[in-house]
Amino acid sequence: MDPIGYVDDKSESRLYIGNLDLRITEAALIKMFSPYGKIISEDFLWHTRGPKRGEPRGFAFIQYSSKEEAEMAKEKMHGKLACGRPLVVRLASEKSQLETANNSSKAMGEGHKIHFTGNGVGQTSRSAKIAAIKNKLKSIEEESSRPKKQKQTDDVS
Structure with missing residues (x-):
């Protein structure tokens, strides 16, 4: 999102997924979100420095091929328990x-x-x-x- 408030189509089909249990893998995340549409990219974030280097940071981003698919996944997955923790799912543009x-x-x-x-x-x-x-x-x-x-x-x- 730019300072003027314009949100491009890409950010409207990109989801922020937070509150991930550290046991959730990239493959498991893709498997959980693939029923809602075609995933065109996934960014699973890792600690790159410090004592937690190489460990998951607890959040990720998933890019769908359309805004509608992203909104469906958000609606169905927000609050759903994964490894005992409720997922936080938002459009990436909402997060920013x-x-x-x-x-x-x-x-x-x-x-x-x-x-x-x-x-x-x-x-x-x-x-x-x-x-x-x-x-x-x-x-x-x-x-x-x-x-x-x-x-x-x-x-x-």
């Missing part, structure tokens, strides 16, 4: 619209927080926010790469 709405409301709240702390700036620049996120990620990576400290026990015989 919800995130945009949530992020803009969070940003407004953050802007007020910054203003009330006496910063004087009112809002931080985009590049400053990106730099802060990069620094946070770097510190997390450094923290996870450090050897764990073990408790020392004093043997007094």
Whole structure:
């Protein structure tokens, strides 16, 4: 979806599938969603870094050949239990619209927080926010790469 709000046909036939149990495989996901139409692509997301590297992230995207097939799959599969967990199924365009709405409301709240702390700036620049996120990620990576400290026990015989 672009900033103006235009949604192309591809995004209208693409589904976001969330709340996936980590035991669900790509093959199982395709098998669950194939009765509703022709699947033309599937993106099963994996952790690429950190301690969970190579493990599923718990969500995926499925692209159908038509908007109608995607809507049918959404209607039939949303809330359906898979490995004991209810699936969250939305059109991918709906997911991005919800995130945009949530992020803009969070940003407004953050802007007020910054203003009330006496910063004087009112809002931080985009590049400053990106730099802060990069620094946070770097510190997390450094923290996870450090050897764990073990408790020392004093043997007094």
